[in-house]
Amino acid sequence: MEALTINEAARTTGWSPRMLRYIERAGLLDLRRSPGGYRLYGPAQLQRLRTLRELLERFDLALAELGFARRLRSEPRLARAIDEWFEAEPQRPDFIAPNDWLRWEQEKHQALLAAANTTPQLEAA
Amino acid sequence: MEALTINEAARTTGWSPRMLRYIERAGLLDLRRSPGGYRLYGPAQLQRLRTLRELLERFDLALAELGFARRLRSEPRLARAIDEWFEAEPQRPDFIAPNDWLRWEQEKHQALLAAANTTPQLEAA
DNA sequence: CAAACCTTGACACGGCTGTGGTAAGGTACG
């Protein structure tokens, strides 16, 4: 049969079955299905799921953000419009503002980390 | 004085003062400040705010998404990592899945539109 | 100095994200 069903895939990738369905729905992974409709996970999909996990963790990304990245690649007009907006008017309000946004991003992270620290955090069994 | 304070800027851009502060905080607009700390909006900033509004409407974007786009431009490693992820394994699970994700995106939009239709929707005065 | 305006910080609220459940019903396979 050479392809895993959802629970098996869940076990070998670390995602919950629930999330595997969610990820498919979010357009981040296409799967084939068995004649009866079962999701089938082949080696490529499994690999993709593992790297997905790494990617999200490494950069603290959300699935929705990847979804947006995906949209950027599939809508060149959108990508161009955004580029133009950022490019326009070097944003210098006479005094270059010290990266206030970095602080803002970091606050978010700190909140997350604080929450994570109080959580038991299951290590790989 | 040649620079507007927040309420004046709000009136001429269509954003609420609240949102102007939010936009600054989200890192989408840098401003200079008066000696006393008042936000000062010059012509460049006002223009930027107007085009921002257009951009969001035209592509149905969220501020957070622009924030992410900004992050993409300022973190090349991140951008590369994401590119690689999407590039890897042409995602063909043997049968190319009919764009399920398009439907998913459209559902979101439909919900939004439905909501918008029941809303009075203020035309440019 | 006083009136009008600004600042930050907080509470509030609906809507979406990311998760976890559970129920009702179909599939796989010994």
Next chain:
DNA sequence: CGTACCTTACCACAGCCGTGTCAAGGTTTG
């Protein structure tokens, strides 16, 4: 055919986004 597994659909819930509003206190300017 029965058991174990899968599917979709829905409820739930914390946390963040986009907004509004209000309070306490500083700034501007006549």
